Amino acid sequence: MCGIVGYIGEKQAQSILLEGLSKLEYRGYDSAGLAVYNGETIKVNKAKGRLANLEERLAVESLPGVLGIGHTRWATHGKPSDENSHPHVDMAGRFAIVHNGIIENYIELKEELMAKGHVFTSETDTEVVAKLLAELWDGDLVSTVQKAVARLEGAYALGVISEYEPDKLVAVRYASPLVVGVGDGENFIASDIPAILKHTRDVYILEDGEMAILKPDSVTLMRVDGTPVERETMKVNWDIATAEKGGYDHFMMKEIHEQPKAIRDTLSGRVKDGVVDLSQEISLTKEQIKGIEKIHFVACGTAYHAGLVGKTVLEELARIPVECDVASEYRYRNPIITDKTLVVVVSQSGETADTLAALREAKKQGARVIAITNVVGSSVAREADDVIITWAGPEIAVASTKAYTSQLIAIYLLGLYLAQVRGPKTAEQLSEIVNHLMALSTQAEDVLKQEKQIAQFARSMAKNEHLFFLGRGLDYAVALEGSLKLKEISYIHSEAYAAGELKHGTLALIEEGIPVVALATQHAVYDKMVSNIQEVKARGAHVLGLATEGDSELRKTVDEVIHIPKTIDLLTPVLTVIPLQLFAYYACVERGYDVDKPRNLAKSVTVE
Numbered sequence: 001m002c003g004i005v006g007y008i009g010e011k012q013a014q015s016i017l018l019e020g021l022s023k024l025e026y027r028g029y030d031s032a033g034l035a036v037y038n039g040e041t042i043k044v045n046k047a048k049g050r051l052a053n054l055e056e057r058l059a060v061e062s063l064p065g066v067l068g069i070g071h072t073r074w075a076t077h078g079k080p081s082d083e084n085s086h087p088h089v090d091m092a093g094r095f096a097i098v099h100n101g102i103i104e105n106y107i108e109l110k111e112e113l114m115a116k117g118h119v120f121t122s123e124t125d126t127e128v129v130a131k132l133l134a135e136l137w138d139g140d141l142v143s144t145v146q147k148a149v150a151r152l153e154g155a156y157a158l159g160v161i162s163e164y165e166p167d168k169l170v171a172v173r174y175a176s177p178l179v180v181g182v183g184d185g186e187n188f189i190a191s192d193i194p195a196i197l198k199h200t201r202d203v204y205i206l207e208d209g210e211m212a213i214l215k216p217d218s219v220t221l222m223r224v225d226g227t228p229v230e231r232e233t234m235k236v237n238w239d240i241a242t243a244e245k246g247g248y249d250h251f252m253m254k255e256i257h258e259q260p261k262a263i264r265d266t267l268s269g270r271v272k273d274g275v276v277d278l279s280q281e282i283s284l285t286k287e288q289i290k291g292i293e294k295i296h297f298v299a300c301g302t303a304y305h306a307g308l309v310g311k312t313v314l315e316e317l318a319r320i321p322v323e324c325d326v327a328s329e330y331r332y333r334n335p336i337i338t339d340k341t342l343v344v345v346v347s348q349s350g351e352t353a354d355t356l357a358a359l360r361e362a363k364k365q366g367a368r369v370i371a372i373t374n375v376v377g378s379s380v381a382r383e384a385d386d387v388i389i390t391w392a393g394p395e396i397a398v399a400s401t402k403a404y405t406s407q408l409i410a411i412y413l414l415g416l417y418l419a420q421v422r423g424p425k426t427a428e429q430l431s432e433i434v435n436h437l438m439a440l441s442t443q444a445e446d447v448l449k450q451e452k453q454i455a456q457f458a459r460s461m462a463k464n465e466h467l468f469f470l471g472r473g474l475d476y477a478v479a480l481e482g483s484l485k486l487k488e489i490s491y492i493h494s495e496a497y498a499a500g501e502l503k504h505g506t507l508a509l510i511e512e513g514i515p516v517v518a519l520a521t522q523h524a525v526y527d528k529m530v531s532n533i534q535e536v537k538a539r540g541a542h543v544l545g546l547a548t549e550g551d552s553e554l555r556k557t558v559d560e561v562i563h564i565p566k567t568i569d570l571l572t573p574v575l576t577v578i579p580l581q582l583f584a585y586y587a588c589v590e591r592g593y594d595v596d597k598p599r600n601l602a603k604s605v606t607v608e
Helices: 013-027 051-060 106-115 127-136 141-149 251-257 259-267 286-290 301-318 353-364 379-383 402-422 427-438 440-448 451-461 474-490 499-504 523-537 569-591
Strands: 003-008 031-037 042-048 067-073 095-103 154-162 169-174 179-182 187-190 202-205 210-215 218-223 294-299 322-326 341-347 368-373 386-389 466-471 493-498 515-519 542-548 560-564
Touching (some): 003 013, 003 095, 013 051, 013 067, 013 187, 042 051, 127 141, 127 154, 141 154, 141 169, 169 187, 179 218, 251 259, 259 402, 259 440, 294 301, 301 322, 301 341, 301 402, 301 569, 341 353, 341 402, 353 368, 353 379, 379 386, 402 427, 440 569, 451 569, 466 499, 466 523, 474 493, 474 569, 493 499, 499 523, 515 569
Parallel strands (some): 294 322, 294 341, 466 493, 466 515, 515 542, 542 560
Antiparallel strands (some): 003 067, 031 042, 031 067, 095 154, 154 169, 169 210, 179 202
C-alpha cells in the first residue's frame, strides 16, 4: 500500500504535496518523492527512507511550480531505494506518474517495451506505466492514459502529469483507493481524505474503472472507456484526527475492518484457474519440494500463533511433519536441522530480532528458509531464500489483526502449493479447498456484521479480571491468539487452553460467573468440545460459544453463541479470530485504555 497526492492550481505545489504526504505516511514509509512541472519541464526529487529525508533534499533544491504529484511508498516490487521510489518518468522525462497497487502483467509489458528501445532504471512494476504512456502517446493525454490502462492487469490508482499538457492532472482508479478534492481555483487527488482535508471538504470518491481529469478550475469524471460520469461531491464532516483513521475511533478497529480487503490482496495474483501459483516467489524445484523431510515454523507472538495454525495446515495438506517454535527459544534448544529441512519464519515487520536470529541460525545449519512478512525489503525478507509477502498494508495499532489473517492466507497458499507438487491429495480435493479459500474475504465481511452482538458481550465481561479461552485442534490455536489480543490491550488476565487439558489441573480455577470463550468449529472433536464446555458450565462459568452456521446444538449448552459462515474446518481460523479481535477491542474501550498503544509494548520488536 502506498500514498498518492496530487495538486493543480495557482499555489506552489511542493508544500501542499509534502503536507499531504505527511498525512499519508502511515500508508508507506520506505521512500518518498515529488514531480513538479516548473513551467518548462518536469523536475523530480525523491529519496529512500522516511519523508523527512525528502524534505531535507528539497530544502537544498526545491521544486517550484503549480502542478505536481507526490508519493510515499510501501514497497511491492524492488527494494527501497532512490531509483525504485516514485514518481517514475519515461526516458525523455515528459510523463511522470505515481502508482498505488500492483501491475500483475508488468513483466510482459516491460519485455515488450524494452524490445522497442525503452530503457528501465528501476526494479518496479510502476515504471512500465510511464514508459507505456510515452510509447502510446497520440497527442492527447486523456486518450493516451485510456489506451495505457487498457493494457494493465492488476490493481492501480494512478496520478499522471505531462509536459505536453501542463494544464491537466489525470487520475485513474482500479481496485486501489483514490479521492479527488475540489477546491476554489485548485483541485487535488489523494489516496485518503486526510491528505487534502486542510484545503477542501468537497470530494469525489472514485470508483473502480473511473478516471478524473483535473484542471485548476474544473474536474471531469468519466469511465476509462470515455463514458461521462455525473456525481455530486461528498461533503466531509470529520475532523482531521478522525479522518486519518478512516472514520473509526481507533486504528485497531479500522484494521479489523480492513481484513476482507487484506485477504483479497494477499490472494491476488496467486491463484490461477483454481491452482495456487507461487513460482514467482518460491524458487524451490519440484525435486526439492518432494525432498523436504521436515518443516519448522518459527515466529513470535501473534505470528507464532499463525505458525501453530500452519503446523496443522501443512501436515494435513502436504503430509510433511511440522514443528512450531517460539523464535526466542529456537536456536537455544539446538534444533535438528538438515538440508532437507524447510524453515518458515513469520514476522509482520520483518525486523523481529528473535525471528531474524533464528533465520540466520537455520541457514547456517543448511536449512532452506521461506519468510512470510508484510514488509518488502525488510531484514527477514532480504535474508531468507524466498519470500511470500502478505499484502495487509501498514498496520498502525500495536495489537496485530489484519497482519495475522494475512499470514494465515499466506500459509494456506504455501500449503496448497507444496501439496500440488507432493500429491497427497487429488486435484479435485485441492480445488475444493481453493474455492473455499477464495470465499473467505466475503465471509469475513459477514462476520463483521455481528459486531454489535460481540460488543455487547465484551462490555458485560469487561469488569472481570480473569477469563478463559477454550478450543481443540485449530480452535485451540485461535484461542491462544484471542487470549493474547484480550490481555495485551484490555489487561484482563486471560489464558487459553486445549479444552481436554482442563481436567488435568486448570479446572480448579473455574468458579461461579467466570467468563469462558469456547470455540467449537472442528467437527472431528465437536462432541468432545461440547463435553468440555459442560464441565465448565457445571462449575458456574458463563460461556460464549463460537460455532459455524447451521449448528443449532451448541446454543443448548452455552449462554450465548456467535456463528461464523460455514467453511471447511481447515479454514475456520481466518473467520473465528475476527469475533475474538472485536471482543478484545470492546473490552479495552469499556475499561478506558488506549487501544492502539497498549502499555509496555511496541509494534516492531527489534531487540532480543
